[in-house]
Amino acid sequence: MKKFFVPLCLSALALALSACGKNPATEEKKPVVKVSTEVIVPQALSINNELSGRVVAPRVAQVSARVAGVVLKRVFEEGSEVKQGDVLFIIDPAPLQAELDSAQAALRKSEALAFQAKLQDQRYSALVDSNAVSRQDYDNARAQTLQAQADVAANKAAVQRAKLNLGYATVKAPISGRIGRALVTEGALVGQGEVTPLALIQQLDPIQVDLMQSTRDLDNLRDSFRAGELQQVGKNQARVTLIRDNGSFYPLPGKLLFTDVSVEPSTGQIILRSEFANPDRDLLPGSFVRVRLEQAVNKQGLSVPQRAILRDSAGVPLVLLVDAENRIKQQPLQLGGAINDRWIVNDGLKAGDRIVIEGLQHARPGEQVQIDDPTPPLAHSTDR
Incomplete structure (x- = not known):
């Protein structure tokens, strides 16, 4: 047994030394x-700025009572679309009709007095040359004729004013748009010594978005334009994209209308107004939105x-x-x-x-x- 033990030990030692002395260069290389x-x-890249803004209605009309009276009826449906000239409220026309009748009666009376004064003026005019009447009597007759004509004109104006007031008893929409809730109910006394708001109409299509941009950003853009680094995008060519609160993009593109000529003193920002089509009335006035505005192009x-x-x-x-x-x-x-x-x-x-x-x-x-x-x-x- 001892004869075989020594060679086996030497063989194992040789193998161990051979493993320890292996060259690292022969190892497998790491794959590239x-x-x-x-x-x-x-x-060419467009330079876009994402600005915060508020949705505003381009046309807003506050419907108010133009004559005093009691509201008899509300004609429109709250929250509906109305067209210019649609009847919204009816104010009791009876007192206004009575004022018109009185004004017309006063006009007829003044016309009768004017006719009588004119006849007397004509008679005195024929007699004054023959000294049948004095010059003073003729002058008095002439003055009465002129005064009567003035009374007729004043009463005609009173009749016209009474007709206008009677027409104001039927309250109509001054613009087309969406009308909100009624601010008065039937039976309310309106227009009594002060302006009484009745409803609010806002145009929603198209609708506008007022954007706020700092004057520093605008100055940097202008410097880049003057240096030739950027090319300005024309107002009608600028692409405007609205981003909703949930991060999605509004499907319809907008356009830039104008840049305001004054800076807000409290914020140091300037207003840029944009416009979007709003056929489905998805955009409502007062909402805060973000708008991506293309203002320049880097060629x-x-x-x-x-x-x-x-x-x-x-x-x-x-x-x-x-x-x-x-x-x-x-x-x-x-x-x-x-x-x-x-x-x-x-x-x-x-x-x-x-x-x-x-x-x-x-x-x-x-x-x-x-x-x-x-x-x-x-x-x-x-x-x-």
């Missing part, structure tokens, strides 16, 4: 990470897919660049706004750079990667 990339290509803009963006511990956005030797390098960025699923790059990249868009979780800075089906340079749409 495969990534997909995209080449950065300049393209040589750069953008990257949102999925290509990483962030460091400080929250700084960065991408993974692939150099000429297919090695990974981290590149911090300054991002602008978003267009669809892409971020606008303000600084950090240049045309021709190749960035990793897939396989980011396996790629490490300094390591060499294998580009798997590199994405060709494509012109990405800037439509929302």
Whole structure:
């Protein structure tokens, strides 16, 4: 047994020493990470600003009583659509009709007195030349004729005013739109010494949104326009998209109407008014919304897919660049706004750079990667 024990021990020792002295270079190499990339290509990009705003009705009419009286009837249905000229309320017309009748009677009386004064004026005019009447009597007759004519004119005006008041007893819609709740009920005394609101009508289609933008942002845009970095979008060409409270986009596009000429002293902001079609009455006055407004175009803009963006511990956005030797390098960025699923790059990249868009979780800075089906340079749409 001892003769075989020594060679076996020597063999085991030789195998152990052989395993310990194995060359690391002979070990199996780590597989190269495969990534997909995209080449950065300049393209025309719209510069959008997302602004807060409030929905406002372009036309608002407060229906008020223009004559004093008792409301007899409410004709309209609360919350319904009304057209200009539709009857809304009926105020008791009896007292107003009586005033009209009285004014017409006073007019007929004044016309009779004017006729009598005119005849006397004509008789005295024929007699004054023959000295049958004195010049004083003729002048008095002439003055009475003129006074009677003035009384007729005054009474005609009183009749016209009485007719207007009688017409105001039938309260009509001054504009077309949606009417709210009635502010008075049947039997209410209105217009007695003060203006009495009866209802409110608001135009809802189209509807407007007043946006607020800081003067600093506007100044930065103007500086970019003057420097030639950006091209201004015309008022009629600017695309305006409304974002609802739930984050969804309003399906109908809007348009920019005008920019106000004064700044709000308390906020340092300026109002930009936009308009949207509202056929289904989804947008109601007073609602707070967000609006994405296209204000400029960068003819040589750069953008990257949102999925290509990483962030460091400080929250700084960065991408993974692939150099000429297919090695990974981290590149911090300054991002602008978003267009669809892409971020606008303000600084950090240049045309021709190749960035990793897939396989980011396996790629490490300094390591060499294998580009798997590199994405060709494509012109990405800037439509929302």
